Amino acid sequence: MKKIAILGAAGQIAVLAEKMLLNDQDNELILFLRHPNKLDQSKIDNEREKIVVGDASNYDQVKNAVAGADIVYANLAGSNIERQAKTVVKAMDAEKIKRLIWISSLGIYNEVPGKFGKWNKDVLGSYLTTYRAAADVITASDLDYTIIRPAWLTNKDEIDYEETLGANTAFKGTEVSRKSVAKHVVDLIEHPEKEIKANVGLNKPNTDGDKPAWY
Ligand SMILES: NC(=O)c1ccc[n+]([C@@H]2O[C@H](COP(=O)([O-])OP(=O)(O)OC[C@H]3O[C@@H](n4cnc5c(N)ncnc54)[C@H](OP(=O)(O)O)[C@@H]3O)[C@@H](O)[C@H]2O)c1
Numbered sequence: 185m186k187k188i189a190i191l192g193a194a195g196q197i198a199v200l201a202e203k204m205l206l207n208d209q210d211n212e213l214i215l216f217l218r219h220p221n222k223l224d225q226s227k228i229d230n231e232r233e234k235i236v237v238g239d240a241s242n243y244d245q246v247k248n249a250v251a252g253a254d255i256v257y258a259n260l261a262g263s264n265i266e267r268q269a270k271t272v273v274k275a276m277d278a279e280k281i282k283r284l285i286w287i288s289s290l291g292i293y294n295e296v297p298g299k300f301g302k303w304n305k306d307v308l309g310s311y312l313t314t315y316r317a318a319a320d321v322i323t324a325s326d327l328d329y330t331i332i333r334p335a336w337l338t339n340k341d342e343i344d345y346e347e348t349l350g351a352n353t354a355f356k357g358t359e360v361s362r363k364s365v366a367k368h369v370v371d372l373i374e375h376p377e378k379e380i381k382a383n384v385g386l387n388k389p390n391t392d393g394d395k396p397a398w399y
Contacts, residue, residue, distance in 0.1 A: 188373055189214040189253035191240050191260055191272065194222035196339075197287060198259035200366035205373065206232065216240070216249040240268040247275040255283040255373055269318035273325045283376050284322065284329045285369055290385060292316040292333065295348075296355040299394040323383070330372055330379045335360040335387040336396040343367045348385035357387030358396045364388065 188205060190198050193215035205211045206229055213233045220235050238245030240260050250256055256276055260268050276284060290296055291304045292315045305312065322329045336359045345364035348356055365386055372378055
């Protein structure tokens with residue numbers, strides 16, 4: 185059995201990843217979240233899923249939730265994301281868990297080139313600074329982390345993506361589906377030895393432009 189703690193488990197990417205992870209009978213999931221009413225309780229597999237209510241900025245709650253997990257997948261958000269990152273790192277250290285998958289955002293390293301990069305920076309503003317601070321906490325830790333930086337997210341029912349490896353590698357494309365990001369997370373959980381201490385941009389191929397297509 186592999187035990188995976190999903191932090192922010194009602195998040196949109198997290199819910200897609202959860203469904204994919206349940207396809208593997210060897211996976212057990214800890215669903216950590218603030219608002220359990222946001223989960224479709226009728227779809228919970230009580231044999232292999234445990235819901236834990238808590239806040240990712242609360243050390244005791246995170247530590248208790250991740251205890252016994254082999255891998256932590258953090259699908260978090262919010263203006264206090266840096267504090268959440270510190271809490272997750274501290275709780276994982278305390279529980280001697282090494283493997284972390286952390287969802288961040290394109291643009292935190294000023295790695296998006298051209299007109300789209302400028303537009304992205306103008307639109308996202310302080311969100312990028314906040315998310316960068318959180319990513320810095322993760323990269324400064326001794327965890328076996330993978331930071332994933334998705335392009336602008338869509339709800340398209342497709343898995344179609346490519347990667348840019350490295351924080352300083354020019355980002356490609358403008359969009360990617362949540363389903364693609366979930367698939368990448370699940371691949372890493374299935375092969376946890378892949379992309380350790382890696383910083384990965386995800387985008388849909390051939391979506392370069394000055395803005396995402398719907399703007
Ligand atoms: N939208 C885009 O185009 C885009 C592009 C790149 C990256 N991203 C980022 O990618 C990440 C994942 O995307 P998504 O669509 O899955 O996001 P999402 O649906 O907003 O999920 C984020 C989850 O984080 C949870 N959360 C926030 N603060 C928390 C806390 N203190 N403790 C516990 N849970 C907390 C939220 O739960 P609550 O229901 O309790 O608030 C929510 O379920 C987000 O950080 C997003 O900003 C977005």
